[in-house]
Amino acid sequence: MSWTTDEMMSVEAARSLVGHVSCFVGIGLPSTAANLARRVHNPDLVLIYESGAVGAKPTRLPLSIGDGELAETADAVVSVPEIFNYWLQPGRIDVGFLSAAQLDRYANLNTTFIGGDYAHPRVRLPGSGGAPEIAASCREVFIMVRQSPRTFVERLDFVTSVGFGAGHDAREKLGLRGRGPVRVVTDVGVLEPDPVTRELTLTRVHPGVDVADVRAATGWELKVAPSLEVTEPPTEEELTVLRGLVERSKP
Amino acid sequence: MSWTTDEMMSVEAARSLVGHVSCFVGIGLPSTAANLARRVHNPDLVLIYESGAVGAKPTRLPLSIGDGELAETADAVVSVPEIFNYWLQPGRIDVGFLSAAQLDRYANLNTTFIGGDYAHPRVRLPGSGGAPEIAASCREVFIMVRQSPRTFVERLDFVTSVGFGAGHDAREKLGLRGRGPVRVVTDVGVLEPDPVTRELTLTRVHPGVDVADVRAATGWELKVAPSLEVTEPPTEEELTVLRGLVERSKP
Amino acid sequence: MAELVTLADGIAELVRDGDTVALEGFTHLIPSRAALEIIRQRRRELTLVRMTPDIVYDQLIGAGCARRLVFAWGGNPGVGSLHRLRDAVENGWPAPLEIEEHSHAGMANRYVAGASGLPFAVLRGYQGTDLARHNDTIRTVTCPFTGEELAAVSAVRPDVTVIHAQRADRQGNVQLWGLVGVQKEAVLAAKRSLVTVEEVVDTLEPRPDAVVLPSWVVTAVAEVPGGAKPSYAQGYYERDNEAYRAWDQVSRSRERFQAWLSEHVHAGAA
């Protein structure tokens, strides 16, 4: 079976969820990956949506984080203040799954604006939503984003959510208690923070992707791990389930 | 019909609840009065118990503030943190109904200990429970307590709940937003704070009670209003309902 | 005790020019019809508060009702941008829009503080982000026990909160269930409140995951069947995802938006 780069990205992100108990899920790419993981890689994964659904088991991909099926299939339904105060903030959720319009080499994220300045932005984006505290408080953060020089930038126009700040121990100095973004899964490979500098380093390319392609898709001088690996291609099961999920979720 | 002094006290306290929307009820004397009021004087009175029952409609007097009937008959059942944070603290409840082991001339209350000192009390009382914040936050506070020199004291052994502090504008200076104890109903009469000094002043005696009796039952030099009134005796309806309520609530 | 009113009377009475207005409903039970009525009555200079502005605030902003927006996430969920919101922020059309921007956690806690009668709330949030640089309602507070520095957000106290619920009884007690979002806090934080409901019933049967707002904390209730569409009301109708996608097209151009306004909101207005 052949596959698209988006499919490879979703499959690889879903695989990251093996061994984790709970995942705070945003809409879009992270939702696809988390729902795929619950079907194939980790059937007991607890999906938590900021709309208040704890342990949701949707049969299709919700268009919004508040689709009715989330509440109807959840183990518990709680208020929005409670989701943030009792569930996210204390660090009891294993994985936070985020995406972004811009990301820098320390995995800081921008979902606020691009171009111009804050008061007069060229492109106004939706803003922070739950992301700043998901990035701060989950035990680990996974990021899913399609890699391009417009997205992987030298300098963010706005820091909406913190990864590793200016690198090294900047994150700890800010008092953030979760480990931060431990994996960035893109359509061309996987990046992980250097253990010391926390700079994102290419550790894996997807099948058929050259390192040169990844460099070209990165807006900074990309570091590459000496022992670069190649992602396992999607299995037939992974692709079948993923496609079924997407198909079932079409309007 | 004849009546006991406790019955007169309950009836007079219940009458105080005319014209009020909501009442935060403790157990014991206040519960009897509030439940009597809902039957005779103010059928729409919303009873709120600190156990989380908002709009409870018990058919008998609960022995504990958490009797099952409170939740089963309530308009809404909420958690204990919510009762204090969302319902009591913002000052949305009209009347708080309290009792105490000791009370001083400024209607400050002690329910913590009597005699000795805090670390080595002669008599250890149950403590504050919800009282300090009921006294602080309800729009008005009514107090019910049997009058005696041991109860109506010159100086409290411990300030558990604040009435008017040291009098005058001491309460406002503490930042307390409710109006404080506007009525103290006892088994011999009714005391109300002087508009200026906030010292409790005898404004009413129950039928058959002499001012001298009230003075003898007070541990400080009691002020008496020039226009002292006499409480209307309990009506037959009031007594019948009260007795039925008490009878139905016996073990 | 809450009064039973028509939607038009409820908005006329409770939402005033210059008010701080919160329309809440977190992806579910969004008070969409109430928003249209505010536009129809041509309210102006509103400060609009909402965690997720959604298409209801896109409409209010495009129609020129808003002076200021207080929010945390301003998109069309699952679809993309709110084009009227963007046009106001990027180009000042139809009028400049001030923004006061928080995270979800910050906004939720601002309502909690409002509902609790406190001037502020404490949370672990905002550290290292650029949000506080542009927003004076985000500060810090030091824990008097540990010395730790935490984020503080000021309380939100709307002049009026509008929500949609499944039911009310004839006494004005309100019941909502499913994803109940931040509606209880938004109503309890407000000076006045209007609740639109799918139906007024004789008795509110207890339901799992239900929130009840007693009549005495609600100002007015209006029966507005379908009042949350194209959002959904669990137990009544589902989310009209197609309408959210269609809004993307309607809202992309000022002209199409204005045509929509004339046709769908102001047509037949008195």
Add this chain to the structure above:
Amino acid sequence: MAELVTLADGIAELVRDGDTVALEGFTHLIPSRAALEIIRQRRRELTLVRMTPDIVYDQLIGAGCARRLVFAWGGNPGVGSLHRLRDAVENGWPAPLEIEEHSHAGMANRYVAGASGLPFAVLRGYQGTDLARHNDTIRTVTCPFTGEELAAVSAVRPDVTVIHAQRADRQGNVQLWGLVGVQKEAVLAAKRSLVTVEEVVDTLEPRPDAVVLPSWVVTAVAEVPGGAKPSYAQGYYERDNEAYRAWDQVSRSRERFQAWLSEHVHAGAA
């Protein structure tokens, strides 16, 4: 994920000498049987936390399990004093008892802070009272927006919280309903938790006014029918008011209390 255990194993595993232990249940669903098991296993030097100590803590204190009591209201509801608690505070019998005393609002907010991962909580409380004079966990904090001074209380983080609930399913998800008190907060604030339940069922049917604690935030669940008696479990049995009245007599004298201990708790112990 929560493990299904026997009560004896659950207490043996999760409650250790010297622990800070919270047994919660606000007048309803009081984990009475778990308290007796703690006594039976002769735990010592515990810091006992509970909003309303009730007769369960009277028993633990009289039996010499406690070093310290953290509480807000220590009476026998509707009956009178807790005589064993009083004997410990007034006379140091069977051992001196340190006390850390709050109001209900203060204690509730200490659990909220614990459950929220915050070091403290803010409330309007304690002003003008003598409580803060004797308690270092009550301080003040200044609002960074208004300058107002408010009360601050430190978070409670029990080593272990024990609660009683109506039901759990075989995966260890817990469901309780009726007056749910502060149990969710007490479990979420704790490092470990043990939930005794009336019954373990295949499926938790949704119920009005229910709280669900997912299995992954609970350490262990033990099936203990009648585990709340003489308190009550809504839907299972009513409060045994007579037993509360009878406790007054049992607890008045050290001798009668000790006879009760031998007969009702330690008899038949291994």
